Amino acid sequence: xxxxxxxxxxxxxxxxxxxxxxxxxxxxxxxxxxxxxxxxxxxxxxxxxxxxxxxxxxxxxxxxxxxxxxxxxxxxxxxxxxxxxxxxxxxxxxxxxxxxxxxxxxxxxxxxxxxxxxxxxxxxxxxxxxxxxxxxxxxxxxxxxxxxxxxxxxxxxxxxxxxxxxxxxxxxxxxxxxxxxxxxxxxxxxxxxxxxxxxxxxxxxxxxxxxxxxxxxxxxxxxxxxxxxxxxxxxxxxxxxxxxxxxxxxxxxxxxxxx
Numbered sequence: 001x002x003x004x005x006x007x008x009x010x011x012x013x014x015x016x017x018x019x020x021x022x023x024x025x026x027x028x029x030x031x032x033x034x035x036x037x038x039x040x041x042x043x044x045x046x047x048x049x050x051x052x053x054x055x056x057x058x059x060x061x062x063x064x065x066x067x068x069x070x071x072x073x074x075x076x077x078x079x080x081x082x083x084x085x086x087x088x089x090x091x092x093x094x095x096x097x098x099x100x101x102x103x104x105x106x107x108x109x110x111x112x113x114x115x116x117x118x119x120x121x122x123x124x125x126x127x128x129x130x131x132x133x134x135x136x137x138x139x140x141x142x143x144x145x146x147x148x149x150x151x152x153x154x155x156x157x158x159x160x161x162x163x164x165x166x167x168x169x170x171x172x173x174x175x176x177x178x179x180x181x182x183x184x185x186x187x188x189x190x191x192x193x194x195x196x197x198x199x200x201x202x203x204x205x206x207x208x209x210x211x212x213x214x215x216x217x218x219x220x221x222x223x224x225x226x227x228x229x230x231x232x233x234x235x236x237x238x239x240x241x242x243x244x245x246x247x248x249x250x251x252x253x254x255x256x257x258x259x
Contacts, residue, residue: 007099007108015113018085024078025116028159029124032071033131039066040132047139051224059222060141061151064132068155068216069188071124072162072209075117076183079166082113083250084176102254106171110247114164121159125152147218147232154215154236161236161243162187165208168246172253201226212239 015021043063047055086092099105129152133140143149170179187209194204204210205228214235220227228235 004104004108007104008112010098011109011112014109015082015116018081020085021078021081021113024074024081025120028071028074028078029120029127031074032065032067032124032159033127035067035070036064036128037067037131037135040064040135044135044137044139053224057219057221057224058139059217059219060133060136060139061129061148061218062216062222063136064129065125065151065155065216066132067128068158068213069192072159073184073188075121075159075163076166076187077180078117079113079163080170080176080179080183082109082163083167083170084174084179087174088176103251106251106254110164110167113167114160117163118156118160121163122153122156124159125155128155141218145218150232151216151218154232157236158212158215158239161212161239162209165239165243165246168243168248168250171250172246174253174257205229206238208239208242211235211242 040060040063047058050058086095095105096102099108129143133142141148143152166179166183169183170176173179173182191204191207191209194200194207195210197204211228211230212235214228214230215232217232220231230238
């Protein structure tokens, strides 16, 4: 029986020695910070062109996280690759032969990858915030303002949870291509489109990305948007429920099916 510390060490070795996963995390950081900085600079330049309602509900903190829409996709890719690479390479058979306790194997892998995703997510969130505020000029806020620190920490949690959710889905589907083919369009297109459709919005606001992103808002109706029927922590709780469901589904599939 493999010990948990040994399994954790093995999974850490796998994650850090696969270049694709490392570069995906680097991409998540660079893309998020760069896009957030660009949009923050654009918002400063065009602030006077916003409507009175948008100016009154301007949320400088949330604006500095504008790059999350692309950064989260990099986290999706990271989460999928952590799991899917083992299936595509056939290493899953060797891994399960070495660690026959499937719960230990799966959750050790996810613990290591999630810890890494959270670390990168936190660094990304703080860098995006400070870069954004520096470029917003007189419209900026500070880390000490009400609820701002919560939003910044929440940004890091959000990125980590996106990666963990993707791992759960990839474990269920056992394929990187299939997982990415579902998750990328869902987060980048389907969710963004449905949240803008009045009749679909009541359902779409409970999607993991839409609910989880509320933790990064300081102004509930930022830029004139609709107020959600839940608060920042409630939204993060909804996202955690999605993550838990994905992890449970992944565990059940791994437990009942052969490698």
